[in-house]
Amino acid sequence: MSTARTWAVALTGVDGHMVEVEADLSNQTPGFQIIGLPDKALGEAAQRVRNACVNAGLDFPRRRLTVNLSPANLPKAGSGFDLSVAVATLATGGALRRESVRSTVHIGELGLDGRLRPVPGVLPAVYAAARAGFTRVIVPHANATEARLVPGVEVRAAVSLAEVAVAHGADLEVDDTEPVVLPARVDAADDTVDLADVIGQDEAVDALITAAAGGHHMMLSGPPGAGKTMLARRLPGILPPLTETEALEVAAIRSLTGDAVTRLDALPPFEAPHHTASAAALVGGGSRAPRPGAIVRAHRGVLFLDETPEFQRAALDALRQPLESGRIEIVRAGFAASFPAQFQLVLAMNPCPCGNYGVRGAECACPPAAIRRYAGRLSGPLRDRxxxxxxxxxxxxxxxxxxxxxxxxxxxxxxxxxxxxxxxAERWRASPWRVNGEVPGERLRQGALRLPPAVRAPLDRALERGAVTLRAYDRVLRIPSIVL
Structure with a gap:
């Protein structure tokens, strides 16, 4: 039998799909072909694998070699398949034990010298392997720490292809090789950001605590220097720490972006994209492989848009769907990917283009039409959310x-x-919701917690006059969070 099999993982968003990598030798003109919807980077793996095997001192088969990635209708992208292709190739030639490689998942990029290079997305890939029932994974040395964050999986870190071959029974001398490492990640000092630094904004602090308690989105309007950014940056610190499952989700997204993941961080993430960011930068995208945008990186945390009216209108309106569903769907001609996007949105804006409209002692030079245009850059549907x-x-x-x-x-x-x-959580224990911001409007309008008619009267009259929309009506009902 001239066929050998091993396993790899294809990522679609943060979801991993197990891919069976099978190699077959035939007595035809020598060649190397990879089939199964590979992208250009994966198609180039043939040359990387050939050179890595030769430079590692391993016998590369000199016959017609075909590598199939199954399921064949699932698009595969990236260089993370290099190691699995090399292992299946060597096993089909008899250099490695076929039984050993068949029960192991291999993830990693090969250098021409045979060293293993780190790849993004190792954490969600190992997590997918664990859910599929695999107990052993081999990853590059630089990705070992984040791979070991997934419980119940034996993670073997390898510096080179030669080390992997020895682990699968190859009779080979392994030289001391300097491993490829990821650049160190610099974390911001969180202990310097404290709510006690906010002076003279007691009402704003109360609103911030209410937003954190109920999971509400908020907008801060005021002149430059009023402390809008200062307030927004302190919101993650008063949110509840992430659970282990939530921290794993956040770490998996960071892994997809190529960041070094060395631990599970309980602090909710904070994302503040520049106002020149495009819609694709906010929601994510890509021509072949989807990459998470700012709203996905803010999952389980805070997305802060400073100078909100300066953002492109299309970029702001792209937030409406994930604000409602908690997910973002990216659809392109070659793929469709879904990312989690449950975040708290904080918007900040000036009262006018110059920032002085309505400020005591300051002079505003903006004409009324410019002020209306500036405020109108935020669409009504976005404001309603x-x-x-x-x-x-x-x-x-x-x-x-x-x-x-x-x-x-x-x-x-x-x-x-x-x-x-x-x-x-106790109030909504019999429902799928845990904070007021998640509760649909009809439950607040018709449920047992419906406010008395006398309390609702001004709001009911505003709805009848058309002064507020039904979504805005529900929004007001959500606000009275219990802040103890």
Missing amino acids: VDIDLQVARVSASRATSGERSTMSTSEARERVARARAAA
């Missing part, structure tokens, strides 16, 4: 120079948010 709209004023000079600190620290706010979310 924002629960809290807060006006933020500048702090007076006397308070700014007094040296005082806020009475509410990040740790105290986090405890209040945790108690409020525990109360909301």
Whole structure:
């Protein structure tokens, strides 16, 4: 029998699909062909595998070699298949034990010298292998730490193809080879960001805690220097820490972007793209392989859009679907991918292009038409998805120079948010929702928690006059989160 099989993983978004890599030798004109919908990078694996085998001192078959990636109708992309192609090739020639390679998943890119190079997406790939029932995975040395974050899988880290061959029974002398490493990831110092630094914005701090307690999206409107960015950057610190499952989801997304993943971080992520970002930069995309955008990287955390009216209108409107569904679907001619996108949106904007409209003691030079156009860059449907709209004023000079600190620290706010979310979880224990921001409007309008008619009267009249939409009506009902 001249066929050998091993396994690899194809990623579509954050979802991994097991791919059986089978190699077959035939007595035809020598050649090397990879079939099964490979992309250009994977098609070039034939030359990388050939050179890596020769330079590692391994016998490369000198017959017609065909490598099939099954299922054949699933598109495969990237250089992460190199190692599995090389292992199947060597096993079909008898250099490796076929039984050993058949029960192992191989992930990694090959250099021409035979060294294994790191690839993005190792964490979701190993997680997919674990769900499929595989217990042994071989990855490049640089990806070993993130691969070992998945429990229940034996992860073997290899520096070179020669090490992998020895692990599968090859009689080969392995030289000391310097491993390929990933650049170190620099983490921001989170302990310097505390809510106690916010001075003179007690109403804004209360709104921030309410947003965190109920999972509400919010908008901060005010002149430059009022502290909008300062407030937004402190929201992740008062959110509940990520559970192990949530932290694994966030780490898997970071792995897809090529970041070095060395641990599971319990702090919710914070993404603040520049206002020149395109719609593709926000939602993600790519011509052959999908890459996560800013809203996917903000999954389980906060997406902050500073200078919101300066963003492209198409980019802002692209947020509407993920805000409703918690997922983003990327469809291209060659693939379709789905990414999780459950985030809290924080928008910040000035009152006018110059920023001085309505500011005491400041002069606004913007004509009324320019002010209306500036505010109109945010569409009505997007505004309807924002629960809290807060006006933020500048702090007076006397308070700014007094040296005082806020009475509410990040740790105290986090405890209040945790108690409020525990109360909301108890309130909605018989439903799939856990915070007020997730509850559909009809449940609030018709359920047992419906507000008394006297309390709803002003809101009902505004709805009848057309002053608010039904979505805005529901948004007001969601806001009274219990902040203990």
